[in-house]
Amino acid sequence: MPDAGVSDGVSDPAALAPEAGRSSDRGLDRIPARTLDRVGPKIAERLERLGIRTVQDLLFHLPLRYQDRTRLTPLTEIEVGVETWVEGEILESGIGLGRRRSLKVWVGDALGAGLLLRFFYFSPQQAAALKPGERVRCYGEVRQGPQSLEMVHPEYRLLRAEADEPIAACLTPIYPSTEGLQQTSWRGLTDQALALMERTAPAELLPPEILDPLGLPTLTEALAFLHRPPVGTSLQDLTEGRHPAFARLAFEELVAHQVSLRRMRLEQRRVSAPVLGGDGGLRERLRASLPFRLTASQERVVAEIAADLAQSRPMQRLLQGDVGAGKTVVAALAALQALESDCQAALMAPTELLAEQHHRSLSGWLGALGLEPVWLAGRHKGRERDERLAAIASGAAPIVVGTHALLQDDVAFQDLGLVIIDEQHRFGVHQRLKLREKGGGEDGAPHQLIMTATPIPRSLAMTLYADLDLSVIDGLPPGRTPIVTRAVPDTRRDEVIERVRQACLAGRQAYWVCTLIEESEVLECQAAEDTARQLSACLEGLRVGLVHGRLKSQERDAVMAAFASGALDLLVATTVIEVGVDVPNASLMIIENPERLGLAQLHQLRGRVGRGSVESHCLLLYHAPLSAIARERLGIIRDSTSGFEIAERDLAIRGAGEVLGTRQTGSIQFRIADPLRDQPLIAEAQRAADRLLVGYPELVTPLIDRWLGEREHYGGV
Known part of the structure; x- marks a missing residue:
């Protein structure tokens, strides 16, 4: 039976619309999908939902999986x-x-x-x-x-x-679909597209000198194979994307991304930035006042950033550091270098909790230098907000810490020279770009330092951040002790509660984290409230606090301040404490239902303890039975404290898109390539991108349009 809405197209299967019939002198990327047989307005609209506007789009819409009906x-x-x-x-x-x-x-x-x-x-x-x-x-x-x-x-x-x-003469493809498009329709549409491809091959945008040494099939051969795999093709090879036809398309997609990132980098280098040399005075005063010495890896990263800031082109540097590695003090030194050059610095964090933590840390360090960072968040209203905006606009506020509130139109800087963005993957592209537009003058841009406590595997960093220089803090500050992690079934909940009692009676503090029960913040917060009541009853005499996402920011901040000051023994919380909480006296964390969380989030949560010199523990209170993947995840987090090792394992389990949180609008997403599976192709793709930019500039834009289209500027200037 045809799909609902199909009958409003051409009724004769042999008669393609005249526009499509002239394909011999038109590229497949210029033949509208609506000209295919049996594609009327309704089907065209459904195809549009999936980004399919042309015959070429249809050919690059590959099957999700295959069935053997041969x-x-x-x-x-x-x-x-x-x-x-x-x-x-x-x-x-x-x-x-x-x-x-x-x-x-x-x-x-x-x-x-x-x-x-x-x-x-x-x-x-x-x-x-x-x-x-x-x-x-x-x-x-x-x-x-x-x-x-x-x-x-x-x-x-x-x-x-x-x-x-x-x-069937070939394996049966199963396509990603949308409501109102059945698989029989997809096969009918792709049959027509493949017939047109026999008459007009899609343009080969990679020259023979790049492709031939790799021994990969042509683009036409790869597309034809993947849409209609012949009898005898291994279903396992197709499922795992390991056939040479996949490699051909994955390689071209990787080259397109690398070309886009390299072109973006060249554009960035043509933009001017303020030269932030500085005399080193403020930085030396900060170093002298710190109660600790920077590690060797911190010193190396500080030197890399300082050299970038002294250049007249905008720094674009990604700073990676594991949980508790000491990224904030590195950011503080960078900010002081901007101040030494009479420029302002802004630090933007994704949540008020994290922004406040940064403000508290910077205020503690810089207060001794006579500097008071200004904090700007959504809570600031009326006269208080006006005063802060005036200080920022006049330059009286040399260092500004804020959330998305920094992006609002009424926030103006006098001379913004450095932008620091923490946990950058939580911001959309346009948000990051908007902050950059607030500095650098008409023809310039401020320097940009991007920080993340989510370690990114090298294979992903090479692929996704070719437009950025990479700095890594690969060690923890001295005095920190590794966190001991144990997985405990929730049938032993009473024992765990007693352990919390003993830790708090010994003068330490503890976290009890309630994870998402359903896709509902309301239910998650309700669970946290119930847990807090139960623990208060069981732990009579201990001071128990509660924070969750539905508390007003002032209430949440008051509880967090009480916990940080030692006025609370136990903090019951949802995952809002994932980042930005630094309480050195907290040495025990309980995570309920850890099987519901990914490795990166578990590692971030665990990083809230182990920030002092006392041995810390993290107990994963799981509910049996565990799935195979959940068992594997808990085993990894139990056996490893290295964020980089955990990130590599997380990548293998979940894939690139999930590890980086790249489902957000504007972030980099791969249609076919997989940075883990296709690691052997990455270095070759980088070389190919360089050769295209130098020797074949006319192919660069068509290649980017084919694979990225409107998504190219996910990280642009």
Whole structure:
């Protein structure tokens, strides 16, 4: 049956619209998808939802997975859990009236083997058509039913008695879809696109001198193969993306990203920035007042940043450092270098909690120098806000710490020379760019330092941040002791509560983290409130505080201040404390239901303890039974304290997009390439990008348009 809305297209399958018929003198990227047969306004609108506007877009919309319908499996050989293509005669059919009304169709073969087809949703016409004596061919996953093997809602078609139905000549593709587009429609559309591709090959945007040494198929061969894999192709190779056809497309996509990032970097280098040399006076005074000495890795990073700031082109540097590695003091030294050159510095953090933590740290260090950082957040209203805005605009506020509030139109700087962005992956592209636009003058830009406590595996950093210089703080400050992590079943909850009591009675403090129960902040906060009441009852005599995302910021800040000052023994919290909380006396953390969290978030939460000199512990209070992946994650976090090692393992489990939080609008996303799987291609893609920019500049823009389109400027100036 055609999809709803298909009938408003051309009715004759052999007659393509005239516009499409002239494809021999038009590129596939200029043939609208709406000119294909059976694509009317409704289907065109549904394709548009998926970003498919042209025939080329359709060709690059690759299958999610494949089904093997190239051979029929005898009913005697079907296996539970396996998707199977079978054929048989309908022996009996009827409507069952058990717990759920269903249409039951019993199918058998000449050998007496049988299979039950079960439909919970069906029409009277469907029930009438599936009658005894008809032959049917169906595809679905075989399950063990209450009485026999069965398929639930299989795809099926009735066979014509007078002729044998042909078996598929290739593996059957299953495409990513949207409401109103069935797989039969996708296969019909891609059949037409593949036919057009035979007449007009898509442009090869990678020269032979780049492609030939790699021994990869042509673009046309790769696309044709991936849309219609021939009989005998390994389903496992397709599922894992390890066929050379995938490598051909992944390589081109990687080259497109590298070219885009390199072009962006060249554009950045053509922009001027204030030269922030500084005389070193403020920095030396800060060093002398610190109660600790910088580590060797901190000193190395400080020198790298200082050299960048002294240049007349904008610094674009990514600072990576594990939880507690000491990134904030490095940022403070960079900010002082800007102040020594009579420029302002701004630090933007994604949450008020983190911004306040930075403000507190900077105020503590810089107060001795006679400098008071100004903090600007959404809570500041009326006269208080006006006073802060005036100080920023006049230059009386040399260092400004804030949240998204810094991006508002009424925030103006006198001379912004340095922008520091913490946890940059939590900001959208336009937010980061807007802050940069507030400095550097008409033809310039401020220097930019991007910080993250989410360690990024080297393979990803090479791929995603080719436009940035990379600095890594790869050690912890002296005196820090590794955190001991243990996984404990929630059946031992009483023992864990008693451990909290003993730790607090010994003068230490503890966190109890309640994780997301459902995709609902309301329910998560309710769980935290219930937990706080229960723990208060169990831990009589201990001072218990509560913070969660639905508290007003003033209330939350008051609780956090009380915990930081030692006025509270136990802090019950949701994951709002993931970053920005620094209480050295806290040495015990309990994380409830850690199986619901990813490795990066678990590592960030755990990093709230272990910030003093006393040995700290993190207990992962899990609920059994654990899935295989959850068991693996908890094992990794238990056995490793290195954020970089955890990031590599997280990448292997979840993939690049999830590790970096790149589902946010404007962030880099790969359609086909996988930085982990395609690591061997990354260095080659970087070399290819350099060769294209120098030797084939005319191919650069078409390549970027093909793979990134409107998404190119996810990190631009």
